[in-house]
Amino acid sequence: MSLYCKIQKRLGAFRLDVELEAGNEVLAVLGASGCGKSMTLRCIAGIERPDTGRIVLDGRVLFDSEKGINLPPQKRKAGVLFQDYALFPNMTVLQNIAAAAPKSTDVLREKWISPFHLSGLENHYPHQLSGGQRQRCALARMLASEPDIIMLDEPFSALDTFLRWQMEQEIAAAIARFGKTVLLVSHNRDEVYRLSAKTTILHAGINEPVRTKQDLYFRPQTYADALLTGCKNIFPAEVNGNRVLLSDFGTSLPVPYGASDICYVGIRAKKIHSAHRKKTSSDTVDLPYRICGVTENVFSYILQVQPNGAQNYLYWELGKDEYEELRFHPPVLSLPTEEIMFLRK
């Protein structure tokens, strides 16, 4: 059970150039809106036709521009969970599922209605369902069509926040039961980290090599990696000899071993601490600062701070207890050097 996909497609000025491979696992495609995530998914499903390339699912060639193969969506066995669910409005829950799996009502009830918490809603029309119920129905319908791969297109974007967590749990369980290749398309780093095993970043139509999620989140390599995994502090940098110059902050850092194409330096907002809390063992860059803005979160504060002499701001997320302590200590923040990310373009 595996997916191989290498496709190119041109759409006006936009160019999609994607290559990815996945086994029996959840592969996430992480990217900002308009980066070509959904287009990639639609090409694999057969809704869109790539200009060139090759798509192979479990050894079956779905698309091959050189050999002139382009299977219709009906023959691909590639299930898609659409963003707006795409339930047939003229059919009830049961009819929607029966359309994908023409079986007896009893079988459908047992396999697709009860396990998806749709009991009692069999004869409801989609417009009579809540967002979560619609998604369960769409999920059941997709799985009932017995796909070889499932693709989830921004699965939680249409749901209210309080429903998201619950649906995420349910979808995670459904993915685990499915056990074959799953492609998750999302712009939400937390969702991607929780649901996937491997991740590829798609930026402006071109994707980066597939990596494990830990490798991507804890060792981002590029500007897009850092940005899409939620890094709030990314600044242009320039390598000069064995130092990286950060002109925005009038400071420099030693170049890490073997890196010469560094264009940006980043640090996650949560990894910054006040100097008074610094662990004595760790190596840090200490900067005196002034606070320019305070945003209160439920369990933390996000400060906008300007290091002395700097032309740019840092975002600093800290716990409420640490925030309360700040006024008793000199305003110096410390950036642990092992948390500083050196990024390529």
Add this chain to the structure above:
Amino acid sequence: MNLFPLFNSLRISFLATIVTFFLGILGAYYIARLPRWLKGILDTALTIPMVLPPTVIGYIILILVSPKSTLGTFLKTTLGVTITMNWYAAVIAVVLVTFPLMYRTVRSSFEAFDVSLLHAGRTLGLSDTYLFWRVLLPNCRSGIIAGIVLSFARGLGEYGATSMVAGYIANKTATISTTVAYYWQTNQNEEAMNWVLINFMISFAVMFAVNFFEKRTSGRKWRKKDVTIL
């Protein structure tokens, strides 16, 4: 009172609506998928009858199928059928006049339809035929019914093209609209008035049906966009 004109009008309009129904739906479905420039040309060509005077349409039909034309001669010698000055000539005329109404209402209905439903259906393995009959048409139902009602009503009232190709022959080609004209021309005002009243009743029933249907469906959220076409 001889009710032949009413029967004849209903017969003509009913048959013509069936033909228009299929032509309009298939036309709307296939033309929507054509390349832009071809779509533009066909769109214009097919909706021209809406703005042409019906007598021009009647005249064109006469040129094509009258006993003097090639096709007319052929039909006459092989099948022994003369199309013009018969009630079925009026069916052809009514089809041409009502086609644009059906085509345009159905097409805007199809355009308002969410294509992602068809994409979803295809990924579920459903055939295009299934999706056309079971998903596209049911979800465009209001637009299609609107097209049928409008076409049928327009067909009942058709005068210009009908009178050109079928004329007024009592008990043979007379329709409710040609009958009104005939009685007026022959100064039988009382008879004419009877048929005027019948026309009023039919029109009232049709508009009542349209409004009733509109109210019934507009309560359903997912059909609202279809109903506005009425």
